[in-house]
Amino acid sequence: MAQECMFQQTCTVNLSFLSQVNAQAAPTPSSGYVRIGYFPNLDSNIAIESYCNPGNDGQALLGKTNWPNADYTRSVNITDSYNHTATAILFNTTYQGLYYTIQIKSTTCDDIYGYLPPNSGEITLANPGDDRDVSCMGDVNSHELWYFCSQLYIGPQFVQPPTAGANFSSGIEKHGTFRISGATGDKDNRTVQIGTVQLNGLIKA
Incomplete structure (x- = not known):
């Protein structure tokens, strides 16, 4: 029987790092971007759950960015x-x-994930397919839990910090949305909107 999967509810999620972020600077790249940190399990103010039930709208994880000042x-x-x-x-x-x-x-399922993409329209980020939809996204009796992660990158504009380090934070209040395609035919599309990200840290030379 065909399944369709969706998040349990529409919500806006505000994320925060569980403690101060300490990052070690790397040489400034002449082009491209270099990862300097990975931070799993960002704290959110709500549990994000999904489930599947019989239907034909699918199980693809979708995402888009709606940051007003986005540089795509x-x-x-x-x-x-x-x-x-x-x-x-x-x-x-x-x-x-x-x-x-x-x-x-x-x-x-480690391979079912998605990053907010450089797209203002929804794109497919991951799809477990019909053979793994329930095992990766849950069912009505056993919901799947989702969590959030973040990575830090430096680019060519990066200025090396002083020896004592430099503080940084994020003031962005609207990032983007995630959705599972099984909600397409539902009157409530059940999107997970990423609102604020509370990020405070120290980057060291």
């Missing part, structure tokens, strides 16, 4: 251990040339 040309390609490459938009911090990504991940 500033993005990074990230290849995982499954040799799958995803493209993530880079959001500004208050420190010049220092950026971050936003990622949502299935708790059960």
Whole structure:
């Protein structure tokens, strides 16, 4: 029987790092972007759950960016251990040339995840297919939990910090949305909107 999957509810999620972020600077790249930190399990103010039930709208994880000041040309390609490459938009911090990504991940299936992309329209980020939809996205009796991660990157505009380090934060209040395609035919599309990201840290030379 065909299944369609969706998030449990429409919500706006405000994310925060569980503690101060400490990052070690790397040499400023002449082009492209260099990752200097990975931070799993960002704290959110709500539990994000999904489930599947009989239907024909599918199980694709979708995403788009709606940051009002987005530079859609500033993005990074990230290849995982499954040799799958995803493209993530880079959001500004208050420190010049220092950026971050936003990622949502299935708790059960390591390969079912998505980054907010450099696209203002929805694109497919991951799809478990008909053979793994329930195991990766849950069912009505056993919902799947999702969590959030972030990575820090530096680009060519990065200025090396002083010896004592430099503070940085994020003041962006609207990032983007995630959705699972099974909600397409539902009157409530059940999007997960990423609102604020509370990010405070110290980058060291």
